[in-house]
Amino acid sequence: MRWQWQLPMLLMAMRLVHGQQATAEATTEEQDEAAKFFTRLYKRNLQQLVALRNESIEPCDDFYAHACGNFGALGQAPDPDDALPPFLYNLQDRMQFFQVQHENFQTLPGKLLAQLYGECRMRGQQHAHLEHMLEQVPFLAAHQVVLAGWPFLRHQWQRQQLDGQLNWIQLAAQLAAHGLPTLLHIYFAEQTIYVAPIQELPCPSQREFKASMSDVLTGRHAQVAHIVAHEMRMLCRGMRGELPLANSLTEGQRERQSTPAPGQEQLELDDNTMDYMQSFFSLLNFTEQELATARKLPVNVARITRAWSVLRQTEPRIVYNYVLWQAQQRLVYEDCFELATEFERLLHAEYWQWHVLAPQLTRDVALAMYQLHTTRFQQRRRSTLGSRDWYGHLLPASVERRELQVARLLQAHAQHYLNITELTSRYGQVHFKPYYFYGNLLQLRRAQLRHSFQSPYVDAEDVQQSAYFLRHFLHFVLLSLHRPMYHYYATQGLELWRESRLLQDTDGYYTALDCLERQTQQRYDVQQAAIYRPLSTHEVANVFHFHRSFQAALRDYRFWLQGERFVFAEQFVLQYFGLDEHRILFYAVAQQLCNRHDEIFAAQLNRGYMNMPEFQAAFKCEPEAQMNPPAKCMINRCE
Numbered sequence: 001m002r003w004q005w006q007l008p009m010l011l012m013a014m015r016l017v018h019g020q021q022a023t024a025e026a027t028t029e030e031q032d033e034a035a036k037f038f039t040r041l042y043k044r045n046l047q048q049l050v051a052l053r054n055e056s057i058e059p060c061d062d063f064y065a066h067a068c069g070n071f072g073a074l075g076q077a078p079d080p081d082d083a084l085p086p087f088l089y090n091l092q093d094r095m096q097f098f099q100v101q102h103e104n105f106q107t108l109p110g111k112l113l114a115q116l117y118g119e120c121r122m123r124g125q126q127h128a129h130l131e132h133m134l135e136q137v138p139f140l141a142a143h144q145v146v147l148a149g150w151p152f153l154r155h156q157w158q159r160q161q162l163d164g165q166l167n168w169i170q171l172a173a174q175l176a177a178h179g180l181p182t183l184l185h186i187y188f189a190e191q192t193i194y195v196a197p198i199q200e201l202p203c204p205s206q207r208e209f210k211a212s213m214s215d216v217l218t219g220r221h222a223q224v225a226h227i228v229a230h231e232m233r234m235l236c237r238g239m240r241g242e243l244p245l246a247n248s249l250t251e252g253q254r255e256r257q258s259t260p261a262p263g264q265e266q267l268e269l270d271d272n273t274m275d276y277m278q279s280f281f282s283l284l285n286f287t288e289q290e291l292a293t294a295r296k297l298p299v300n301v302a303r304i305t306r307a308w309s310v311l312r313q314t315e316p317r318i319v320y321n322y323v324l325w326q327a328q329q330r331l332v333y334e335d336c337f338e339l340a341t342e343f344e345r346l347l348h349a350e351y352w353q354w355h356v357l358a359p360q361l362t363r364d365v366a367l368a369m370y371q372l373h374t375t376r377f378q379q380r381r382r383s384t385l386g387s388r389d390w391y392g393h394l395l396p397a398s399v400e401r402r403e404l405q406v407a408r409l410l411q412a413h414a415q416h417y418l419n420i421t422e423l424t425s426r427y428g429q430v431h432f433k434p435y436y437f438y439g440n441l442l443q444l445r446r447a448q449l450r451h452s453f454q455s456p457y458v459d460a461e462d463v464q465q466s467a468y469f470l471r472h473f474l475h476f477v478l479l480s481l482h483r484p485m486y487h488y489y490a491t492q493g494l495e496l497w498r499e500s501r502l503l504q505d506t507d508g509y510y511t512a513l514d515c516l517e518r519q520t521q522q523r524y525d526v527q528q529a530a531i532y533r534p535l536s537t538h539e540v541a542n543v544f545h546f547h548r549s550f551q552a553a554l555r556d557y558r559f560w561l562q563g564e565r566f567v568f569a570e571q572f573v574l575q576y577f578g579l580d581e582h583r584i585l586f587y588a589v590a591q592q593l594c595n596r597h598d599e600i601f602a603a604q605l606n607r608g609y610m611n612m613p614e615f616q617a618a619f620k621c622e623p624e625a626q627m628n629p630p631a632k633c634m635i636n637r638c639e
């Protein structure tokens with residue numbers, strides 16, 4: 001097994017290294033284009049790492065200042081691509097890969113997403129956004145002529161008798177059935193219907209409301225913006241419970257009398273909510289059988305009731321204005337890559353089929369690399385789980401096997417979650433109309449919403465679940481194509497440890513609290529203020545957690561280097577830039593923080609680093625150096 005993938009990996013590394021040396025050699029092979037793209041990024045990454053440093057500041061004096069010292073100068077680089085803040089690297093890589101490859105997608109879900117992305121990019125001028133929306137969304141197009149006069153004032157509404165034509169309940173239900181909830185959030189997990197209030201109902205200040213409508217209101221009297229913004233703001237504040245209800249006494253009494261035990265809440269539907277739900281579900285086209293057997297779970301009924309009683313007391317015209325305003329805001333898509341996040345499952349289904357990745361590396365090799373990357377993490381997780389039995393109950397049986405086979409777990413999960421046969425049949429019913437971005441977008445959102453009714457709930461943020469590792473596996477692959485491996489360990493590898501909370505240790509934290517305080521007392525003076533300033537308990541917790549996570553990530557990196565004898569290739573590349581594999585991770589991690597709350601991170605990062613034997617070994621600080629306190633904290637512990 002080992003040898004089977006060790007060789008291809010080494011070959012890949014050789015190709016990267018080779019490509020870098022030989023960028024001038026012109027070749028006509030098809031894959032060469034892609035290879036050049038990757039090596040260029042790879043090289044730029046290291047160039048930027050070097051360029052960010054301020055060489056006139058010694059690493060042993062103030063590492064953070066040394067590592068980030070030239071950030072300001074770099075920000076003024078003429079090529080905006082070169083001036084990207086380092087902490088955007090990972091997202092940037094995924095974006096670039098998507099942009100370069102989306103036209104080569106081969107699965108149906110992937111092609112839908114790619115087409116939508118292309119149409120999003122071609123929309124042209126943003127100021128025609130609402131116009132296009134009204135033209136392309138079928139249920140808006142039916143009212144296109146009157147909607148040109150949106151937002152509506154009272155006299156307009158009365159004169160044109162819009163009450164008979166425009167219905168806010170219909171509009172809100174139609175939008176919601178197309179994945180755009182505005183007044184009530186109905187969402188699904190496998191055979192379950194949740195009815196919830198809108199979390200974070202949008203409610204900007206009056207000024208922001210006005211600014212957001214400045215495009216559509218050009219040519220109308222300045223008063224219009226003022227009136228409409230005021231009306232909408234009153235509405236959303238009311239719905240959020242920030243204003244007293246007009247008939248608050250009776251409402252309050254009713255609510256109090258019927259306050260049920262938690263979990264037993266009953267949603268009392270008034271005429272409006274009934275209408276809303278009826279339209280909503282008929283648009284989604286579930287079978288009666290499906291609806292009848294599904295579990296129905298209302299969430300936070302009191303808030304729904306309050307919001308909808310405000311709606312009942314509000315002029316329909318104002319509600320209509322507000323609903324359409326939300327739709328218009330939410331469909332702006334200033335950055336079309338948002339689509340890739342919104343329809344991540346489709347994108348990942350495409351990637352998992354490996355069509356666009358195959359020219360770079362095979363899936364087996366990638367899985368093996370990823371397994372290697374997470375090995376130490378999984379070992380630690382196992383031992384932590386073993387020592388905390390109750391914890392194990394929360395995990396599916398498959399995770400409790402002696403050896404954690406990440407690769408196999410991922411494959412099993414992907415086969416279900418990214419089942420291409422299933423996705424193809426579900427999304428096969430979507431029929432895009434060429435160049436109808438908004439119409440197509442809403443169709444795809446509707447299909448996604450329908451699909452969620454058949455899908456088990458997946459929490460991709462939960463480090464205990466396969467979904468988390470599947471997402472990170474794909475990020476890992478894209479990142480490893482773009483960047484030297486150290487970069488992965490410095491970003492996502494580190495994040496893995498930090499988020500897992502596997503390294504938490506109360507005793508260690510209290511020891512660190514004492515020790516770091518003593519360090520402050522011994523070393524703090526006006527010159528060294530930035531480095532040895534007193535830390536709050538919260539900051540100590542961060543330093544402590546960072547210290548441990550960094551060491552874990554550093555060991556992962558070394559484990560990977562040794563495990564694959566990859567050190568040879570890595571050294572070769574790093575040497576060219578005057579770097580080495582002992583120091584590189586310190587830079588890579590520090591530079592993610594450049595120019596973000598410098599005064600906070602400078603102290604935290606420096607205090608973390610100076611107390612690491614690994615840092616002292618890599619930078620060989622003199623005994624009297626600032627970054628080399630005589631007594632180190634956080635180093636006595638049993639692993």
Ligand SMILES: *[C@@H]1O[C@H](CO)[C@@H](O)[C@H](O)[C@H]1NC(C)=O
Pocket residue numbers: 054055056057069070072073
């Ligand atoms: C680099 O550090 C030196 C010494 O602190 C400082 O004088 C100089 O302005 C820094 N360079 C940049 C580009 O910030």
Ligand SMILES: *[C@@H]1O[C@H](CO)[C@@H](O)[C@H](O)[C@H]1NC(C)=O
Pocket residue numbers: 285
């Ligand atoms: C709704 O479902 C019916 C039967 O299941 C089907 O014939 C019809 O095409 C569906 N309509 C839409 C818009 O999906």
Ligand SMILES: *[C@@H]1O[C@H](CO)[C@@H](O)[C@H](O)[C@H]1NC(C)=O
Pocket residue numbers: 415416419420421422
């Ligand atoms: C994938 O989906 C198809 C069609 O829905 C189904 O027959 C098959 O069993 C699924 N495969 C897995 C591994 O779930």
